[in-house]
Amino acid sequence: MLEIRGLKKSFGSLEVLRGIDLTVNKGDVVAILGSSGSGKTTLLRCLNFLEASDEGTMVFDGETFQMAQMRKKDVARLRAKTAFVFQDYNLFLNKTALQNVTEGLIVARRMPKDQAVELGRRMLAKVGLSDREGHYPSQLSGGQQQRVAIARALATDPEIIYFDEPTSALDPELTGEVLSVMRNLAEEGRTMLVVTHEMGFARHVSNRVVFMAEGDVVESGASQDVFDHPQQERTRAFLRNIYQAGVPAD
Amino acid sequence: MISERLMEIILDSFWQILLPGLAVTIPLTAVSFFFAMIIAVITAMVQFAKIPVLRHIARFYIWVARGTPLLVQLFVVFYGLPDLGIILEPIPAAVIVFSLNEGAYCAETVRASLEAVPAGQMEAGRCVGMSYLQVMGRIVLPQAMRIAFPSLSNSLIAMVKDTSLASNITVTEMFMETQRIASRYTEFLPLYIEVGLIYLLFCTVLTKVQHVVEKRLSTYGGKGG
Numbered sequence: 230m231l232e233i234r235g236l237k238k239s240f241g242s243l244e245v246l247r248g249i250d251l252t253v254n255k256g257d258v259v260a261i262l263g264s265s266g267s268g269k270t271t272l273l274r275c276l277n278f279l280e281a282s283d284e285g286t287m288v289f290d291g292e293t294f295q296m297a298q299m300r301k302k303d304v305a306r307l308r309a310k311t312a313f314v315f316q317d318y319n320l321f322l323n324k325t326a327l328q329n330v331t332e333g334l335i336v337a338r339r340m341p342k343d344q345a346v347e348l349g350r351r352m353l354a355k356v357g358l359s360d361r362e363g364h365y366p367s368q369l370s371g372g373q374q375q376r377v378a379i380a381r382a383l384a385t386d387p388e389i390i391y392f393d394e395p396t397s398a399l400d401p402e403l404t405g406e407v408l409s410v411m412r413n414l415a416e417e418g419r420t421m422l423v424v425t426h427e428m429g430f431a432r433h434v435s436n437r438v439v440f441m442a443e444g445d446v447v448e449s450g451a452s453q454d455v456f457d458h459p460q461q462e463r464t465r466a467f468l469r470n471i472y473q474a475g476v477p478a479d
Numbered sequence: 480m481i482s483e484r485l486m487e488i489i490l491d492s493f494w495q496i497l498l499p500g501l502a503v504t505i506p507l508t509a510v511s512f513f514f515a516m517i518i519a520v521i522t523a524m525v526q527f528a529k530i531p532v533l534r535h536i537a538r539f540y541i542w543v544a545r546g547t548p549l550l551v552q553l554f555v556v557f558y559g560l561p562d563l564g565i566i567l568e569p570i571p572a573a574v575i576v577f578s579l580n581e582g583a584y585c586a587e588t589v590r591a592s593l594e595a596v597p598a599g600q601m602e603a604g605r606c607v608g609m610s611y612l613q614v615m616g617r618i619v620l621p622q623a624m625r626i627a628f629p630s631l632s633n634s635l636i637a638m639v640k641d642t643s644l645a646s647n648i649t650v651t652e653m654f655m656e657t658q659r660i661a662s663r664y665t666e667f668l669p670l671y672i673e674v675g676l677i678y679l680l681f682c683t684v685l686t687k688v689q690h691v692v693e694k695r696l697s698t699y700g701g702k703g704g
């Protein structure tokens with residue numbers, strides 16, 4: 230469904246992505262692991278063209294694109310098939326929870342308002358926030374905001390959803406509600422590419438794991454394999470560190 | 480202490496001064512500020528979006544408009560431009576100068592407010608499929624204008640007073656009328672104090688309006704305002 234070949238990106242002289250290869254099949258939940266600064270956020274931003282890539286090929290639904298020379302039209306078309314969930318939610322601050330979900334539908338997709346509202350309510354129900362539709366982001370907890378952000382992402386029925394550390398900005402007691410929503414999406418068969426430090430999610434919910442370090446994919450494979458039999462020393466060191474830091478395996 | 484004659488002059492002149500205040504000063508301010516806002520938003524957006532060439536023109540315009548005295552600008556447009564064959568009536572000349580001058584100051588306010596809106600707002604909007612202008616118009620600009628509101632109100636209040644400079648290009652606004660009355664009666668101190676008090680009254684009303692509006696403007700559920 231999504232295939233990336235040789236994706237490169239530098240910020241000035243800093244090479245952040247050094248030729249990433251990545252394949253996501255329909256229905257995959259792929260977890261991207263890696264220590265801070267390894268280029269995970271930049272990778273997702275390049276995939277959604279929030280950041281311009283220097284090199285690389287993207288095959289999306291059988292169509293091939295040169296990522297360094299994207300036409301505006303293609304960017305818009307690809308964005309319409311994808312959704313992005315940010316680490317710090319980025320809900321529209323001047324819109325209510327429901328408006329956050331319907332805004333893109335009404336403005337970008339020209340969906341009739343009543344239809345968008347109905348769909349928006351369904352999406353909020355799905356993330357358990359029906360009773361908060363009139364609340365502004367500033368009136369919601371972090372976990373609730375991130376669930377609204379997920380509802381907003383779902384509303385456009387994307388073929389793939391990119392998540393950038395969706396629980397990292399949350400207090401530990403709030404991560405559970407967001408992870409359980411994401412687990413439901415995985416069970417529905419949604420295709421997801423998730424940057425995360427939640428080892429429980431990576432191990433048990435995602436079916437594939439990609440481990441990144443210094444702008445390279447060091448190791449990738451089925452979740453169980455990578456966790457139980459990591460092939461690369463750097464992967465082993467990373468997993469050892471994570472577990473020593475006291476993050477439980479599930 | 481205040482003689483009967485003086486009392487009479489002050490009372491008579493009150494309406495004579497207030498009338499051009501309501502008929503000229505206020506409309507001149509309102510119309511100029513309206514155009515200033517349009518100029519400010521466009522100039523700010525051109526810079527914010529880093530549009531090539533236009534952003535440099537915007538910088539140049541702001542540099543000149545803020546770096547030269549308002550009075551000089553009025554003279555250049557009203558007394559100077561006729562040398563080039565451009566002859567303007569006093570009021571249109573005043574509107575043009577006040578709009579351009581105020582527009583430059585407010586452009587800086589709006590630009591700073593646009594920059595104060597988190598960049599993630601634009602990115603999130605683009606990710607749900609909206610165009611740059613759609614996100615700008617529906618998400619970023621409304622938040623920026625909310626941030627800019629107190630500062631823009633300040634500019635508006637300053638402008639009410641600045642319109643008195645239009646008397647120098649023969650606009651019969653409030654101050655010009657006061658000067659006439661003062662020399663007719665040869666009473667200067669009381670009349671200039673009187674016009675000062677009327678400006679104070681206008682600005683007090685505006686400040687009150689600002690506070691009321693600010694309270695009622697949505698803070699999107701937050702505590703601001």
Ligand SMILES: Nc1ncnc2c1ncn2[C@@H]1O[C@H](COP(=O)(O)OP(=O)(O)O)[C@@H](O)[C@H]1O
Pocket residue numbers: 240243245263264265266267268269270271272
């Ligand atoms: N806009 C940017 N300009 C310059 N350097 C950047 C920018 N964004 C990220 N970087 C750098 O790129 C590297 C990778 O960052 P990032 O992709 O955020 O890593 P991760 O998400 O894995 O923590 C870091 O060294 C970071 O400082």
Ligand SMILES: [Mg+2]
Pocket residue numbers: 269270271394
């Ligand atoms: Mg990151």
